Amino acid sequence: MAGEQDAVRGEAEHLTDHPESGQRLHERDRELDSATRSLDRLCHEFEAGGTEIGEVLLFSGPAGNGKTSVLDELRRMAGLRRGCTFLSGRGGERQTKEPFHVLRQLLLPVLGGMTEAERAEVFGDWYSIVGPAIGLKPPNDEMEPLDPQGIRDGLTHVITQLAPRRAPLVMVVDDLHWADLESLAWLASFAGQARYLPVLLVFAYRDEFVEEASAHHQQIESQASRKHLLRPLTPESVALCSAGRSSARRPRTCSAVRSGPSPRASRSTPTPCCARSASRAWPRSRTPPRSCATWPPPPRAWTRPTGRANSGSAPCGSPRPPR
Template sequence: MVERDAELAIVDEALDQLTGPGPDAGGALLAFSGPAGLGKTTLLAELRRRAHARSCTVLAARGGEQEQSQPFHVARQLIQPQLAGTSEQELRAALGGWYSIVGPALGLCAPEQGPPPDPQGLRDGLDWVLTHLVVKRAPVTLVLDDAHWADPESLSWLAAFAPRAEHLPLLLVVAYRPDELPAHADAFRTLPGRAGQAPLPLAPLTPAAVAALVREALGDHADDAFCKEAWAVTTGNPFEAVELTAKVRGRGLRPVEENAPQLADLAAAQRGSGLVARLERLGPSTVRFAWACAVLGTAIPQDIAARAPPSAPRRPRAPPHACGTPASCRPPGPPPTTNPRPGWSSSTPSSPPPSTGPSPTLCASPCTGRPRRPSSTPASAPPRPPATCWRPTPRTTPGSCAPCARPPGRTSAPEPPTPPAASSPAPCASHPTSTNEPPYCTNWAAPLS
């Protein structure tokens, strides 16, 4: 372990007091705190190893983010392994009158019929069981890691029991993230002070310590500038420093100054969704502040970053097409080659010939649905086939008949014309008004005047 000599010296002193002879022997409480990745779990693992070396009975548990809703989950981890190998008769003899109360909570027996036990009575039973174990298997070291994720029932029980540690052959050690302690852990937050101890915060590593980690993993030839940049992007976090060196080794980067700028991207990638999840747990105001810092940079006044909008800006809704159809579009493609409308013969071309007039303007996105039908269209009119949406350039065709007044280059049939008024020009000879002819133009080759 790097730069943890002071913490290990405190651990050795507490273990010596626990296992030493004389009237000064006794238990104590140690509380290590710090953000994620500063080495709390590694420190507790070393503590357990040294406790085993001194012939201590070790009770270990760890809080879990997914197990916070399971009552007494941490208490089961601590006590159940010590009693799981005994028979029911031995359990009844060991627990006495607490068997039916404590046994179901620790998962040692099935609950009996009837109302659940009183919470205070259950905590009293757990106190008796733990005290019984400490006296019989002394000296005992109880280690709880990630206490900020412990279930509320176990956390409140341990907070009430911890002051007894100094009167028993028990060393109680906890590690937690102070900024992630839940609201129900107020008693646990003030536990070290009530027990006459002070929390032991873990400090980030210095640039020299990070350089030692980098050179140990990548070689003694690592440049000073490379090592300094590794410390800067990891902020002295031991876990992130170790992970960063592993990524550098996996990428095959040489630890030289010219590759130092790539460390920032590698460090950001290794944090991944874990950083996002921690930000979201801190609330929407923290997330908005992080957005502002990501856009404006970290060297900005806090009052400016605090002016971030209350929510992410809404994306404006896409406007409708010029033809009036909704904005649900498909990839552009050729127009349909068949038209099911009545009156079209097999000799009718499926697309208009090239026009010499002004070219039509294609919409931004081809439409999938049919163009919107005017309200004057009869309900009995046959539906038009889907077609690429064209927005014709306005033009006037003086002298053309009413049925021929269609935009050039249109791939679908024009709208049915309204009946001509008395003052309207008469249809041309190529478009008789017989009912055998469709009420729209089918002669694509007819020239436009």
């Protein structure tokens, strides 16, 4: 249990100001603007003394449409708001049968970091029931099997006590369609109560809920303040994204050429960067390649030295033949 707690710790943190340089996502301005408005409203109204200021924000769409990227940007923006607490969890395709898996990710880091006195105030009489469910304490073999409804009631009590102490509070769950049923049932019931707390509840998911989870899915959607269906990117944006990823994966290759003036080259004759680096590092006995397209030489250019057919070596100054 301690290992699991260490594994999920760090997924939540009490965020303070630490400016980061975020990148605007292609064709996701509407979704990011919506997230920004919800976050600003939560923080501003809490600073003004508001308490019943929560809302539910949903992002849905097929795989690969940028839902996780939007959530990552929301996390970055939350980090720029003083005193904002960010909690995150994620459903897993292999953990759908593991009870309260998502809630352990979501709540264990912040609850596990409390002092004994603070934990007693937050849990009250529910610690013996909720603690084992979210991994704070091992289950007692002498106890009767816990009632899932009792755990959900205890979790609701814990969050209503936790939210004012960590407000403004942002709770994010990615891949909600893979959440275990126990976590999903509680999140669905809590979505209807979030408006009475200083909490922004954000879910991202595909429309791939199993039949047993469809009622919880509908309950969550009925409580949403705003719902966003992320559409596929246009071909132009896909090309820009692909170009950005390609240049990021290839640090300095001949596909990247100088676009600005250089004391050694003009705009009309850009120098491939691999040729520039090769000219500095290539042995004097060899001729540096003009570009990656001319090095290595074609297969017919490889010749084995006379009299060394069995040595597998090449004289100094000539390239080694391929094996």
